[in-house]
Amino acid sequence: MLTAFLIVRILHILAGMLAFFVAPGALLTRKGACWHRRWGKIYFWSMAVVALTALPMAIYRSNPFLLMVAIFSFYLAFSGYRILYHKKPLAGAGPVRLDWLAAGLGLLGSVGLICWGLVKLQTASFGVVAIVLGILGVIVSSRDMLRFAYPPTDKRTWLYGHMGNMLGAYIATVSAFSAVNLTFLPPVLRWLWPSLIGVLGLIAWIAIYKHKFAVGSRREPQKVEAQGREFVDSSTEPI
Numbered sequence: 001m002l003t004a005f006l007i008v009r010i011l012h013i014l015a016g017m018l019a020f021f022v023a024p025g026a027l028l029t030r031k032g033a034c035w036h037r038r039w040g041k042i043y044f045w046s047m048a049v050v051a052l053t054a055l056p057m058a059i060y061r062s063n064p065f066l067l068m069v070a071i072f073s074f075y076l077a078f079s080g081y082r083i084l085y086h087k088k089p090l091a092g093a094g095p096v097r098l099d100w101l102a103a104g105l106g107l108l109g110s111v112g113l114i115c116w117g118l119v120k121l122q123t124a125s126f127g128v129v130a131i132v133l134g135i136l137g138v139i140v141s142s143r144d145m146l147r148f149a150y151p152p153t154d155k156r157t158w159l160y161g162h163m164g165n166m167l168g169a170y171i172a173t174v175s176a177f178s179a180v181n182l183t184f185l186p187p188v189l190r191w192l193w194p195s196l197i198g199v200l201g202l203i204a205w206i207a208i209y210k211h212k213f214a215v216g217s218r219r220e221p222q223k224v225e226a227q228g229r230e231f232v233d234s235s236t237e238p239i
Contacts, residue, residue: 012050015049018042026043047074068112069172072134073176076172079103079165081162082095086147095148103145106137106141107145132195160209164202168198175194178194
């Protein structure tokens with residue numbers, strides 16, 4: 001049993017390291033371009049391995065925190081990729097049962113994090129971490145389910161959702177890296193500084209894109225529309 005656990009742990013660590021280092025490749029390359037999709041796919045499947053290996057590790061160690069964090073982080077990556085298939089929900093390209101199931105599991109795992117954090121709040125610093133991550137997970141999964149039920153009319157909603165969820169998944173990856181390696185920081189700060197910086201950066205990033213689209217549509221509406229169609233076509237590709 002110990003040998004099997006060590007193998008799973010090694011796979012977990014290697015997949016996490018791969019996700020940590022390839023995500024910037026997707027973030028820094030042109031959106032919708034070939035290398036953006038390649039780095040994105042490697043990151044997605046690395047996160048899938050991280051989540052799958054976290055399950056037996058959490059059971060073996062009786063660590064529900066690890067399990068719920070894995071569900072939370074993988075849901076962000078999964079929903080961020082799946083939203084590429086929901087670009088035209090009003091035309092029938094909307095969520096399927098798999099998306100609803102994933103959102104439900106993401107919501108359940110996030111609520112579990114909050115409950116676990118409240119129980120541990122008086123005895124462990126991880127209580128605060130679990131509550132904060134749980135609240136973020138509830139916001140994301142609830143927002144996605146609301147989008148499923150009431151398709152947005154803004155044709156770029158999928159883009160902002162893709163950016164937000166994929167970057168959110170990377171924030172979770174950086175948080176895990178920080179928690180393991182930056183031991184000189186206090187435990188709570190070690191877990192939450194990536195969320196603080198990442199969420200603020202994400203808000204600014206999406207605001208820049210919205211401003212860019214707004215200015216471009218006023219100046220050259222036909223060119224912006226053509227670029228939007230090109231991005232939609234090029235970034236729609238099966239996993």
